[in-house]
Amino acid sequence: MGLLTMMQSNLINSPNTRGQIAKQNRAGGALPKKIAVLYTDAKREYCSTDEEFQTIDGSYEEALLFESYFQKLGVKTCYIKADANMTQKLKKEKPDMALNLVTTVKGYDYLGATVPAALELLEIPYTGTNILGFSLGCNxxxxxxxxxxxxxxxxxxxxxxxxxxxxxxxxxxxxxxxxxxxxxxxxxxxxxxxxxxxxxxxxxxxxxxxxxxxxxxxxFIDGREFAAFLFQSYNRKVYTVERVINMPGKKHQFMDYTHG
Incomplete structure (x- = not known):
């Protein structure tokens, strides 16, 4: 879990411009004027079980939570769901950057890699792991x-x-x-x-x-659990948080779906 979280944490990506963006941010460069917030197209028909659907249900509402922060920064936003029309909407909106919150496309995790792929083709800087990182994290x-x-x-x-x-x-x-x-x-x-x-x-x-x-x-190995986060564009350090697990009456102590 920890390494998967690290590979899917918010890393700045853009074709040929990752270094320039990071350098500009450290130097206090200008914020993007418009950000496209990309979110998962959550439909029950895409999921095998209710449990699976619960992990993506409310994706649009979660995406809207960023609105107030961007407003305070004076950054315009547009919200685009990851479906077959995403690329056309990105071309129409012409954002300076994309906040990628997509975890799955049509119910398939591996198809989530199509989102950074589309952003790479359109040369739009974006947050989140790149194509290879996403693909590895889904296997x-x-x-x-x-x-x-x-x-x-x-x-x-x-x-x-x-x-x-x-x-x-x-x-x-x-x-x-x-x-x-x-x-x-x-x-x-x-x-x-x-x-x-x-x-x-x-x-x-x-x-x-x-x-x-x-x-x-x-x-199966009983042991401590950690979540890891990597901020590539700034100090390139890895931060870890230990998960304290207390499940009385359970033979094995680990972070399961119910308590995750």
């Missing part, structure tokens, strides 16, 4: 593999694509099952941690049937 298996290849310790893991995928014999219970492409702790709950293969198969069948996507299975 837990790939993230685990990359971290492991670069010497970062990760629990042993395996990607399962069907209910009959053989379990890697090197994995040791308890194991935790996570949807490979979902965000916001969706389906992360106590029953996600399994103690034997019978429990694993039951949970695996449910996830594959409900969400129609691969499932990441990894060894």
């Amino acid at each position: 837990k298996y790939l993230m685990h593999a990359l971290l492991s290849q670069h010497g970062v310790p990760v629990p042993r893991f395996q990607l399962m694509s069907s209910k009959t995928t053989p379990l890697d014999p090197t994995l040791r219970f308890p194991l935790i099952l996570k949807l490979n492409e979902e965000h916001s702790n969706i389906e992360i709950k106590q029953e996600s941690v399994v103690e034997n293969e019978v429990e694993l198969r039951k949970r695996l069948r449910y996830l594959l049937r409900t969400y129609d996507q691969d499932v990441l299975v990894s060894e």
Whole structure:
């Protein structure tokens, strides 16, 4: 979670101008005259479950929370949802910068990368991770593999694509099952941690049937949880916040969907 949050935190991006924007901001440069606030097109039909829909419901209302701050700064705003008409609206509005709040497009996290891609093509500076960062952040298996290849310790893991995928014999219970492409702790709950293969198969069948996507299975590790934030355009430091978790009566203490 921490690294995923870091990769999707607000970083200034723009084709060929990231350095110039950062330098201008540090030097007290002029604010953009107009900002496009991009938000998720939240529709129940895009989501497999109510739980998934809850993570995007109210996206427009959340986007409007920025309005008063921009008004105080004298910055004009326009609000554009991330749908098939987004590019045309951006061309019409001609913003100096985009505040990218989009987490998913048509219910697919990986399609969220199309938003920074469109902004890159239109040469509009924007906040949020770039195309590659977003794409990596939407694939837990790939993230685990990359971290492991670069010497970062990760629990042993395996990607399962069907209910009959053989379990890697090197994995040791308890194991935790996570949807490979979902965000916001969706389906992360106590029953996600399994103690034997019978429990694993039951949970695996449910996830594959409900969400129609691969499932990441990894060894469960009890421990402290942190969220990490990187501010690239200013001091390039990483800030961490520890999550204090207190769930009486629960065998495993971790940030689940209900308490996340």
